[in-house]
Amino acid sequence: MTDSEAPDPQSCPAPQLRPLDEPHLQRRLVEQGPFARLERVDSIASTNARLVQELSGAAGAGWPHLCVLTAEEQTGGSGRLGRSWASPRHSSLSTSVVLRPALPAQGLAWISLLAGTALTEVLREEYGLEAQLKWPNDVHIRGRKISGILAALAGGGPDAGGALILGCGINVLLTEDQLPTPTSTSVLLELQRAQQDGQTQRAQHSDLRTALLAAFLERFAATLTEAESQGSVAPLCPRITAVMDTIGQEVRVELPGGSAERGTAVGLQPDGALLVEVTHRRREADGPWEEQAAEQRSFSAGDVVHLRRR
Structure with a gap:
């Protein structure tokens, strides 16, 4: 996005910052959905680090397959190559998922790509945004990063009785002055830009973060289940490459x-x-x-x- 393309802050109403609707998430994802547990915390250094620590000890039994830890604020997260990452309170999604998938060891390397594909599809289909997957673990819109995904093994990984922890950070309500880098963007800014360009917004929500988190986790769980039913991620490769901008x-x-x-x-x-x-x-x-x-x-x-x- 160039400076001329950026939304005018004077014409864009400030987002309403509120906590995630935890009862809605519990009902939709756990009671009616495939997830075993969902925990929301107010502030945390890193959702991935917390789960890696717990699953490396006796507390790991309380985190079965498809458990979610999400935070309103993350202060000490990390990305690829050890880069630091933080999220302002009530503005981003900082979420980690505990996974013990029924996939061969080789399939674990695809988990980040599956999650990125799920998020890209949700942003395209439900929000009308031109999202693209960038290998190996980023989601971009017009070349600007909106999400980063990072996987980590805990307790030796699924084959050793541990798990794979999938962490996902999504810029949702960040304004221009809150973006972590000059090459970042947020769902809010992209929706505002689409509206200013006269494009139709396919969905508007009073609680954008809650709606996006629920839709993303549902799509990711369904995508992972499809891979498990096939016994391999290979049949999903055309679907992954269809949303990936890196190829070519x-x-x-x-x-x-x-x-x-x-x-x-x-x-x-x-x-x-x-x-x-x-x-x-x-x-x-x-x-x-x-x-x-x-x-x-x-x-x-x-x-x-x-x-x-x-």
């Missing part, structure tokens, strides 16, 4: 060790890794650069920067 892009993959590779993202591997066609360049003395034969490389970790579509 020229990208730079920034690796955990500090190095980087550049090429064209051409697909996903069976373990969810990104397949990139890397073209090496070389030159002799002061001669011109010459491209070498392309080599396909697989990346299971790293940040991806979209450069331009080929």
Whole structure:
């Protein structure tokens, strides 16, 4: 979003900040839905860290498959490569889900992509927003980040009696001056922009955070159940790539060790890794650069920067 495209704060009413409607979430997700437990806390350092700690000890028995911990405020969350992340009170969604899925070990690597696909579909279908999935775990709208997803193993992971913890942060009611980075956005800002552009808003809610959290968790649980029934995530790969903007892009993959590779993202591997066609360049003395034969490389970790579509 350029400065000229940004919503005018004078024309946009301030959002009403209120706690999540916990009774509604309990009724919809637990009593009538597939979830075993939902706990809401007022403030927490990190929902992922809290669950990893509890599932590594005796308290883990109280967190079976499909349990949810959500916080009104998160003060010490973390993203990929150890980056810090916090959320203002009553403005974002900071949520973690306990998972013990009936999937082979290789399928666990797809969980973040399944969650990102579920959120992207909800933003598109229920809110009319042009959301896209960015490998491996971000959701963007027009190139601006609206959500980050991070998975962590607890208690050795599902195969060792532990679990996979899936954390998801979503910018919902953040205003321009609250955005964590210049390349971020929020559901509120995107809905306001769509309204100013004359686009139809498909849904308006008095409690946007509660409605979005419920819709996202329902869609994610249904998507995970579909993968479990197939015994593999592979049949869902076309659905994932259909909402992913990374495939076909020229990208730079920034690796955990500090190095980087550049090429064209051409697909996903069976373990969810990104397949990139890397073209090496070389030159002799002061001669011109010459491209070498392309080599396909697989990346299971790293940040991806979209450069331009080929």
